Amino acid sequence: MAHSPVDTLPPTAIISTYQTNQIMNSETATDLILFLQDMSSDNDNQAPDLELATDYLESQGVDVTPAVINHAARLIDINF
Secondary structure, three states: OOOOHHHHOOHHHHHHHHHHOOOOOHHHHHHHHHHHHHHHHHOOOOOOOHHHHHHHHHHOOOOOOHHHHHHHHHHHHHHO
């Protein structure tokens, strides 16, 4: 039986790769939206930008991957 390349990786490498490709979880997404709403209400209802979102996510210990950036941008588009 042929083995896939994944079979040769240690379990931690598989988990790490899986987590890197994931978007943020729903709790983090909700916290981000609430943070951005607070910031926009404090800032003359100006729409928040992606830099503010990524700064917040980094401060929360989120690995800001391209998938996370895309997710944050989508949340901003939907909610603001």
